[in-house]
Structures are given as structure tokens and as C-alpha cells.
Amino acid sequence: MTKKTASNKVLWIFAIGQLGWSILSGIIANWLVFFFQPTSEEIARGQLEYIPQGAFLGLTAIGMITAIGRVFDAVTDPFIAGKSDSLRHKWGRRIPFLRFAAIPFGVVTVLLFISPFSTGSKANVAVLFVFAMLFYLCMTCYCTPYNALIPELGSTQNARINLSTFISVTYFFGTAVAYLVPNIAGFFMKAMTAEETINRFGGSEAMREKIGEELAGQITSGELISYSNYSSAYRITIGILAAVAIIAMLVPAFLINENDYADTTPSKSTAFSSLISTFKNKEFRTFVFSDILYWIGLTLFQTGLSFYITVLLGLDSKMTFPLFAVMTAMSLACYPFVNIFSKKMGKKKLTAFAFLFFSVTFLVTSASGIIPFPAKAYGVLIAVLAAVPMAILGILPQAVVADISEADKIDTGESRQGMFYAARTFAFKLGQSVAMLLFTSIALIGKSIPKGETGYGLGYRLTALIASVLCLLGGVIFLRYNEKKIISKIEEAHSDDKT
Numbered sequence: 218m219t220k221k222t223a224s225n226k227v228l229w230i231f232a233i234g235q236l237g238w239s240i241l242s243g244i245i246a247n248w249l250v251f252f253f254q255p256t257s258e259e260i261a262r263g264q265l266e267y268i269p270q271g272a273f274l275g276l277t278a279i280g281m282i283t284a285i286g287r288v289f290d291a292v293t294d295p296f297i298a299g300k301s302d303s304l305r306h307k308w309g310r311r312i313p314f315l316r317f318a319a320i321p322f323g324v325v326t327v328l329l330f331i332s333p334f335s336t337g338s339k340a341n342v343a344v345l346f347v348f349a350m351l352f353y354l355c356m357t358c359y360c361t362p363y364n365a366l367i368p369e370l371g372s373t374q375n376a377r378i379n380l381s382t383f384i385s386v387t388y389f390f391g392t393a394v395a396y397l398v399p400n401i402a403g404f405f406m407k408a409m410t411a412e413e414t415i416n417r418f419g420g421s422e423a424m425r426e427k428i429g430e431e432l433a434g435q436i437t438s439g440e441l442i443s444y445s446n447y448s449s450a451y452r453i454t455i456g457i458l459a460a461v462a463i464i465a466m467l468v469p470a471f472l473i474n475e476n477d478y479a480d481t482t483p484s485k486s487t488a489f490s491s492l493i494s495t496f497k498n499k500e501f502r503t504f505v506f507s508d509i510l511y512w513i514g515l516t517l518f519q520t521g522l523s524f525y526i527t528v529l530l531g532l533d534s535k536m537t538f539p540l541f542a543v544m545t546a547m548s549l550a551c552y553p554f555v556n557i558f559s560k561k562m563g564k565k566k567l568t569a570f571a572f573l574f575f576s577v578t579f580l581v582t583s584a585s586g587i588i589p590f591p592a593k594a595y596g597v598l599i600a601v602l603a604a605v606p607m608a609i610l611g612i613l614p615q616a617v618v619a620d621i622s623e624a625d626k627i628d629t630g631e632s633r634q635g636m637f638y639a640a641r642t643f644a645f646k647l648g649q650s651v652a653m654l655l656f657t658s659i660a661l662i663g664k665s666i667p668k669g670e671t672g673y674g675l676g677y678r679l680t681a682l683i684a685s686v687l688c689l690l691g692g693v694i695f696l697r698y699n700e701k702k703i704i705s706k707i708e709e710a711h712s713d714d715k716t
Contacts, residue, residue: 237465280657287650298639309475329702572692
């Protein structure tokens with residue numbers, strides 16, 4: 218049976234799912250460490266230390282949990298991919314996973330920030346560990362089948378690049394929403410603190426308004442925020458964003474009929490044998506090795522962004538969103554050019570260029586606060602520099618994997634798109650787990666040095682420098698990818714189909 222070619226409308230519907238899960242992953246990537254390993258400034262504002270701080274053999278509790286979670290996530294990726302590739306269901310091979318995983322994914326994200334025991338309790342570590350494993354399992358159950366639909370919906374080169382562009386747009390918006398957490402939480406902190414004070418002293422509606430106005434400036438500086446209000450504000454915010462994310466993830470799950478566009482023939486290979494066969498693909502191995510280094514570097518940068526802003530530049534955490542908004546706007550402005558030039562020049566040259574550009578951006582970030590330059594202006598400079606490679610690497614890697622998986626299908630006759638994306642995430646999540654261990658451990662370097670003295674923030678500075686080196690190495694390795702061989706094989710097969 219001839220399958221339909223997905224229209225841009227269908228591709229946009231699909232991309233809304235990316236908006237949902239990027240909100241949830243952005244919350245965890247950017248705020249989990251910030252919440253459970255707070256800086257001295259955040260502690261002064263009202264944040265509690267829910268889990269034991271410090272390190273054992275150089276490893277922190279939150280670092281070990283996130284690293285183990287990423288390893289667990291990586292290991293479950295091939296398993297879920299194998300189940301998805303071999304699934305026989307009236308809804309298709311991918312949609313059933315999307316429908317059943319979305320709600321648990323959102324709920325567990327909220328539960329990660331709930332610490333039921335007293336501050337500093339080891340029991341909170343155990344609770345955090347359990348919910349972290351459940352979070353990564355739910356993310357795998359949704360994201361792996363979701364990504365497997367990319368080459369099936371993007372059945373042509375143009376459609377593939379368009380789809381990669383669309384999901385990159387929604388990814389950016391989802392991540393931007395995640396960066397809003399402290400801004401939204403600040404609103405709830407203000408409201409709860411004002412209400413708490415009003416209830417304490419009573420008064421008319423006019424007095425309530427007056428007290429609320431007078432408290433605004435003090436609450437912004439953190440003077441009147443109670444410990445319970447600080448944490449509650451973050452939890453309420455994350456709960457609201459998780460609900461939005463769930464709705465977004467369910468949109469493609471219920472509005473796209475997979476059977477109309479995708480080959481739903483179940484794969485006969487076991488998950489393990491399919492994974493082995495996937496890594497036997499030489500071009501895929503080249504891509505994955507470069508991708509691992511990129512994701513280690515990017516994860517160091519993303520996890521450290523709030524710390525670069527608050528510690529190295531000395532700005533408020535609420536500046537995270539405006540700076541990310543600048544980066545997003547600049548990056549989105551680059552999207553049409555990436556779309557056009559990738560079709561003309563190919564994906565390899567642009568991707569290698571993006572690696573180099575990111576390396577320079579991370580190097581500039583590592584110098585934050587050293588060069589005599591206004592803090593906000595320096596933050597904008599970093600955001601503008603990061604925009605170009607973010608645009609390129611937000612679009613093209615997904616399309617590269619789609620190309621490789623399609624070429625492999627031509628060679629082997631077996632449809633294993635799910636395993637290719639799972640193998641990629643298996644590899645880069647191992648890299649992310651290394652990055653989390655590195656960041657949380659390196660961040661402790663110089664943490665006891667008072668603000669204003671030499672060495673303050675040294676650990677955070679080192680993480681940006683390491684990210685720069687890793688991105689440069691990733692770009693060098695990616696230059697070995699044989700794009701001409703892959704594309705010519707696909708074009709030849711398509712020309713044979715037409716004849």
C-alpha cells in the first residue's frame with residue numbers, strides 16, 4: 218500500500234509533541250541541580266538544602282543521581298526501541314507509546330521536586346533517586362518512538378529538513394518556557410508572601426493592596442521570602458508547566474494516523490541484535506562519536522548556564538530567561554538560512570562549522586567576569602554567539618540520522634528507524650551522564666572562596682572551558698562522515714522506485 222506524503226500541517230502537528238517533552242527535559246536539565254545543589258545566593262533568598270551537600274570521592278549526591286539516571290535512560294533506550302520497532306498494533310508502532318507515556322512523564326517531572334523528609338535527609342536522596350529513574354524511563358517511552366517517526370514522516374530530503382526545522386523551533390520554544398521557571402516562581406513567591414503578611418495583620422481591601430505594593434521590592438530582593446514559599450513557588454510553577462507539556466505531547470498522539478504515513482511492518486530482530494547491527498554501520502559510528510562529545514560539552518554548558526549568569530556574571534537568576542530569549546530569537550532568525558543552505562551545501566559542512574562556532578562560544582563563556590565588560594552586555598554576547606550553532610545543530614543532526622537509517626534500510630531491507638534513534642540517544646545519554654558527574658564535581662572547585670576574591674567561581678569557569686575543547690574534538694571527528702555516499706545511495710534507490 219502506497220503511503221501518503223506528510224504535509225507541512227501534519228509535520229507541525231508532530232512538532233508540537235517536541236514542544237511538550239522539551240519543556241519537561243528543559244526543567245530537569247536546567248533547574249534540578251540548581252534546586253538541589255543551590256548556590257549561597259539562592260540559600261540566602263530562601264532555598265533549602267533538601268539533600269546532603271558536599272561530595273564523596275569527588276562525587277555529589279545530585280551528580281550521581283543524574284548520572285545514574287542518564288545511564289539507566291541510555292540502557293532502556295534500545296529496549297524501548299526494540300519494543301517499538303517490533304510492535305504490532307492497530308494504531309501503529311509508535312503512537313501507542315506516545316499516548317500512554319505522556320501523562321506519567323509529566324507527573325513524574327513534578328514529583329522529582331517533592332522532598333517529603335526534613336532538610337538534609339538521606340531519605341530525600343532515596344526519593345529523588347526513585348523518581349529520577351522513573352522520569353528517565355517515561356522520557357524514553359515517549360521520546361524514542363517519537364524520534365523514530367521523523368524519517369517516516371519526512372519521506373523526502375526536503376520534508377526531512379523541514380521537519381527537523383519545525384521540531385527544532387518547538388524545541389527552542391519548549392526550552393525557553395523551561396527557562397521561565399524562576400520568573401514564574403517569583404510571581405508566586407510574591408503572591409504567597411504578600412498573602413501571608415496580610416493574613417498575619419488583617420485589614421481592608423485597600424490595606425491588602427497597599428501591603429502588596431510595598432512588599433514587591435522587598436520580595437524581589439528576597440528579604441521576606443520564607444523557606445516554604447520559595448520551594449512551593451517552584452513546585453507550583455513546575456506543576457503548571459508539566460500540565461501544559463502533557464497537553465502538547467498528546468496532540469500528535471491523537472491527531473496523527475501513523476498508518477497513513479509510516480511503514481508499520483514490525484521488525485523481526487531482537488532489541489540486542491538490532492542494536493549491534495546499528496552500531497556496525499560505519500557512518501553511524503562516526504556520527505555518534507562526534508555526537509557524544511558534543512552532548513557532553515552542551516550538557517556542561519546547559520547545566521552551568523544559570524551558574525554562569527548568577528556566579529560568574531553576578532546577575533539575578535531571572536536574567537536566564539531574557540538571555541535565552543535573545544539566543545532563541547537570534548537562532549530562529551537563522552533557521553531559514555540553515556534550511557536553505559543545508560539543501561544546497563549539504564549537512565556535513567554546516568554541522569562541522571557549528572561545532573567550531575560552539576567551541577568558540579564556550580571559550581568566551583569561560584572568560585565571563587574576567588574581561589572588564591558590563592555583565593548584561595557580556596551575557597547578550599554569549600547568547601548571540603550561541604544562537605548560530607544552536608540553529609544548525611538543532612536542525613541537522615536529526616536529519617543526518619534519518620539519512621543514515623534510510624540508507625541502512627536500503628542495504629538491509631529492514632525498517633529499524635527506532636533503533637537508530639535509540640542507539641544515538643543511548644550513546645549521547647551516556648555522554649550526558651559523564652557531563653553531569655563532571656559538572657557537579659568540578660563545580661565544587663573554589664565554591665568556598667568568598668565572592669570578590671580570586672578563584673571565586675573557578676569550578677564553573679572550568680566546565681565552560683572543558684565544553685569548548687570537547688566541541689572542537691567533536692567537529693574534527695564529524696569531518697570523517699561520508700555524506701556523499703549516504704545521499705547518493707538514497708537518491709539512487711528513489712530513482713529506481715520511480716522507474
